[in-house]
Amino acid sequence: MAALPVNLDMDVLRTFVTGIDLGSFAKAADCLGRSPSAISLQMRKLEDQVGQTLLRRNGRGLALTEPGEMLLGYARRLLDLNDAAVSAVATPALSGSVRLGLPQDFTETGLPTVLARFARLHPAVRVEVHVERDAVLRSELEAGRLDLALVWDATGAAGEGSLVAHLPLVWIGPRAGVVGAAHRPLPHPLPLALFGTPCLFRHAALKALDAAGIPWRVAFSGPGLAGLWAAVAAGLGVTLRTPHGLPPSLRPLDPDEADLPPLPSLRLRLVRGMGGADPAVERFAELLRETLAETTRVVAPLP
Structure with a gap:
């Protein structure tokens, strides 16, 4: 007789995805209104169901194993489909x-x-x-x-x-290049790649540099983020932005390493x-x- 298929528990999958998204199953417990011990039991149940270890120790935290990464993608799609089905049946169809x-x-x-x-x-x-x-x-x-x-x-x-988020402001330079490299002085005056005015990132950059007494010049000015990233990657100058969505050709510069002034966060x-x-x-x-x-x-x- 053929073995019965395993039916994954949507509630357990939601806990799994929430824990990974929040970076902590302790945070997931608070978010979902469950105790940490209940969350641990759910994760053991999920590993028993799929017959694989999904999480491994990584320092003081947890990281996904290869089967865990694979399951995470399926879990997201299953939860999306589950939520779409519930929304379609239980609530009036939205339009507009x-x-x-x-x-x-x-x-x-x-x-x-x-x-x-x-x-x-x-x-x-x-x-x-x-x-x-x-x-x-x-x-x-x-x-x-x-x-x-x-x-x-x-x-x-x-x-x-x-309020959605607090994101840090960072100085950004090319991943490989002279600007911001360790133990190398900044160009004088500091070349900048910035949006034109009005722009709060431009204002924050110039305000921080002026307060620190660092001379600067605008080497690139443009309206588009893609052009700004390209200019920084080419080494035309450094810029100031949040690290969100940073392309792989760029990196946040350590203010101490590059002798740049510290920056606040942005809401x-x-x-x-x-x-x-x-x-x-x-x-x-x-x-x-x-x-x-x-x-x-x-x-x-x-x-």
């Missing part, structure tokens, strides 16, 4: 449109994931994406041309939207447009926050 604005930093990381998830859950909703600089996004919000926008906040304005906020509450917009905002929590890993607590 969502107009989203976001900085260029998130077009290759958070955006594809959230668009794919939302399309599977709510295929009747049309999503329009506007990728612009921060000043333009704020103007579009005020004009009523956007329903949602991710904007940078350097001032800590408590009333503006909802990322999700701001809603002037229109009233809309179910499709609210659902997209919720999913966007969840996705950013997984991709940024430097996340502010939910309000």
